[in-house]
Amino acid sequence: MTGTTVVTGLGVIAPNGVGTEEYWAALLRGESGIRPVERFDASGYPTRLAGEIPEKAFSAGDHLPKRLLPQTDRVTRMALAAADWALADAAVDPAELPDFAMGVATANSAGGYEFGQRELQHLWGSGPEFVSAYQSFAWFYAVNTGQISIRNGLRGPSAAVVAEQAGGLDALGHARRSIRKGTALMVSGAMDSSLCPWGWIAHQSTGLLSTRNDPDLAYLPFSELACGHLPGEGGAILVLEDAGQARERIARGAARVYGEIAGYAATFDPPPDSGRPDTLRRAAELALADAGVEPAEVDVVFADAAGSPDADGAEARTLRELFGEHAVPVAAPKAATGRLGSGGAALDVATALLSLRDQVVPPAGPVTAAADRHGIDLVVGAPRPARLRTALVLARGHGGFNSALVLRTPA
Known part of the structure; x- marks a missing residue:
């Protein structure tokens, strides 16, 4: 074991593309997955748009055994399918590895x-x-971890993380820790789906949703027109391996490496009335230190992109303090999908790895420009070719969670 953790497989399900390459192509084309809610009648609610995955794009019966359908929620069906795709992408047959050498950590x-x-x-x-x-x-937060483990015979370390948006990074950080302790392979990431009346009320209760009915104007992170976010569903499941094992499989022609998880950190904000600042910057600094990376070495930041003026302003301030004004390209792919709960951060990691692979930064969906006051170099309009080696992914969970993860191109 080398102690270095790399990503060798991706499985993506997103509102604008089901499948890793389908999603990536749609994102680079500027295609949005924001649309009117169809799975229930949302006409009586203030918010009527979401990053919903159409039934024609993902029908669980096309991907899973019929026996699993009665016992699983939509979110678990998506997680199982994405895990299958990630393992296939990594060219891993779980039956060929010791079952206790493989584990699962999801959010x-x-x-x-x-x-x-x-x-x-x-x-x-x-x-x-x-x-x-x-x-x-079937209702439980840990059910995705359990069902992925059972379906694939992964009997090593298992974990389930609940930290809203930040959980998508926390699960990967936990999986990296397990690999550093000797586990050969971890299936990790996050998937979320709560686009039903019961879930919709929970989203509405935050007071953070946009109520605009134009998909091109409803969720515009960092824009002068920012007015809240839209919920979505989906996420990404990744295969993480010890780099030494991955190199052996690459030598046999059985694997490829998307990138290294070089650093990770998490913090928690003080109470809102404490007068103390939030700790997103601290999370980023700790993750960079964990990776042995200076801010000047970061080539792109995948922002949390909350979509509300106050939250966007706080994140932009963190970026200015870390890197300087307009000093690093900022990506906000969530503008094309909505905020997918914990799945959003995991999807950002998958997107960042694809950016490192193809040396291009995706545009922020319908956003045309960042507000001048933010002082950030938000990538908008079209994909931006760039020399990319190191990416920083940021995530904030509702209630004070902050997480940061550093990715590097394969050595």
Whole structure:
């Protein structure tokens, strides 16, 4: 074991593309996945748009055994499919490796909301005998980790992280820690989906959603017109390996490396009324120190991109303090997908790895320019070719969570 953790497989499900290359091509074309909600009638709610994945783009029955469908929520079905794709992308057959040498660490911020809503309706509408026995676990935050582990025989270290948006990075940080302790391979990342009436009310309760009905104007992070965000569904599952093992598989022609997870850190903000500053900058500094990277070496930042004027202003201030004004390209791909809960940060990591692979920074969806007061070099309009070796990914979870992760091109 080398102690270095690399990513060898990606599985992506996003509102603007199902499949890694489909998503990446759509993002570079500037295609948005923001659309009117179709899975339920949202006409009576202030917010009526979301990053929803159409049924025609992802039908679980096309990807999973029928026996799994009655016991899983939509989010778990997506996580299982994405894990299958990530393992295939990494050319890993779990049956060929010792089962205790492989583990799973995922993040989730909502659990199986749609499944839970349906069973609660059965309970109150028909009686307890009509509630599925699978409700006992299908709603739970840890169910994606458990189902991925069972389906693939991954009996090594397992974990589930709940930290809203930041959880997508925290799961990868946990997986990296497991590999450093001797686990050969970890399936990690995050997937979220709560686009149902019960979940929609939870989103509305934050007071952070945009209420505009034009998909091109509703979620514009860092823009002068920023007015909140839109929820979405999806995320990314990644295969992480010890670099030494990956090199052996590459020598046999069985693997490739997208990049190294070089640094990671997490912090928690003080209470809002404490008068103390938030700790996003501290998380970034700790992650850079963990990677042995100076701010001047960072070639691109994938921002949290909250979409509200105050939150965007705070993040922009962090970027100016770390790098200087307009000193580093800033990517905000969430503008084309909505904020996917924990899945959003994992998707940002997958996107950053694709940027490192292809040496290009994707545009921020419909955003035409960053507000002058932010002082950041937001990439808009078209993909920007660039020489990229090191990327910093930032994520903030509702309630005070901050996480940062540093990626590097393969050595």
